[in-house]
Amino acid sequence: MTHVYEPNEVTHHSADRPVAVSAVNRGSAVSWGAVFAGAVAAASLALILLILGAGLGLTTVSPWEHHGLSAGTVGIAAIAWLTFTQIVASGMGGYLSGRLRTKWVDVHTDEVYFRDTAHGLLSWSVALLVSAVLLTATVGSIIGGSAKVVGSVAGGAAVATAGAATGMASGQGSSMGYFVHSLFRTSAPAAGNTATPDPLTSTASVQHKDVTPSQLAEVTGIFANSISTGALPQEDVQYVAQLISQTTGMSQQDAQARVQATYDKAQAKLKVAKVKAQQAADAARKASSYLSLWTFISLLIGAFVASLCATFGGRQRDL
Numbered sequence: 001m002t003h004v005y006e007p008n009e010v011t012h013h014s015a016d017r018p019v020a021v022s023a024v025n026r027g028s029a030v031s032w033g034a035v036f037a038g039a040v041a042a043a044s045l046a047l048i049l050l051i052l053g054a055g056l057g058l059t060t061v062s063p064w065e066h067h068g069l070s071a072g073t074v075g076i077a078a079i080a081w082l083t084f085t086q087i088v089a090s091g092m093g094g095y096l097s098g099r100l101r102t103k104w105v106d107v108h109t110d111e112v113y114f115r116d117t118a119h120g121l122l123s124w125s126v127a128l129l130v131s132a133v134l135l136t137a138t139v140g141s142i143i144g145g146s147a148k149v150v151g152s153v154a155g156g157a158a159v160a161t162a163g164a165a166t167g168m169a170s171g172q173g174s175s176m177g178y179f180v181h182s183l184f185r186t187s188a189p190a191a192g193n194t195a196t197p198d199p200l201t202s203t204a205s206v207q208h209k210d211v212t213p214s215q216l217a218e219v220t221g222i223f224a225n226s227i228s229t230g231a232l233p234q235e236d237v238q239y240v241a242q243l244i245s246q247t248t249g250m251s252q253q254d255a256q257a258r259v260q261a262t263y264d265k266a267q268a269k270l271k272v273a274k275v276k277a278q279q280a281a282d283a284a285r286k287a288s289s290y291l292s293l294w295t296f297i298s299l300l301i302g303a304f305v306a307s308l309c310a311t312f313g314g315r316q317r318d319l
Helices: 032-059 071-099 109-134 136-154 156-170 174-183 213-229 234-248 252-318
Strands: 009-013 018-022
Touching: 032 071, 032 109, 032 252, 071 109, 071 252, 109 252, 174 213, 174 252, 213 234, 213 252, 234 252
Parallel strands: none
Antiparallel strands: 009 018
């Protein structure tokens, strides 16, 4: 009678006939239940640690000057905490996936080590996917809210500088109003007025009672247009100087000199504001780049730790 061999059988030949012996470990080499258990534990622990890190980070930020940590220190602390979170959460998930896996019988030691490592890596991968798919909104709101608070405290001056540059270039900022009002000042305050009023709100120190709001708006538009183009046309200089001469009694030549000097001051202030805004934007770009790079590194560290801890869990499982 002919014996039909199964695909998973090995044969040992004796003197009389071949003997079929069933191969061990017919099942899958991956214990998916252990992998998913470790992944769920890793994702949950990572979420808890992120919440804790967000709370600790907010306690180190203060809107008051010389209080709390600087933006650079907060960034370094955030990177360190993210790395710590990956190590702890990934290590826990990898250990559980190795400890809870099915015990393999008659498997070589090197193969057991490889399978345990693979279980840890799979657990880390599933946890990362679960976090990306299911926890994006939660984690994003936590990190985003913390980042907004830190950014508003650390970058408030930069935002104000950028806003000042935009408003000044468009002619809507208080700085432009200051320069326009200063054009119509006289050399001395009004008679009997010993105080020094605000040049933006008072007419006593600027002495331009005959200047109408429409004229002020026109001069503001001229300055705003010239600042945006980078040059003040000579006809605009003469026209504005004529208005100043009629209002203050200055000569046309002196009025033109005042217009040019005031324009140069406005240009210089705008350049300083633009430089500060560009520096703030460049700092934000570098911070975002560093955060992405360190997030990548911390994730790689988490993958390594998960794989390593899975081998520890697997060894203790097989004791």
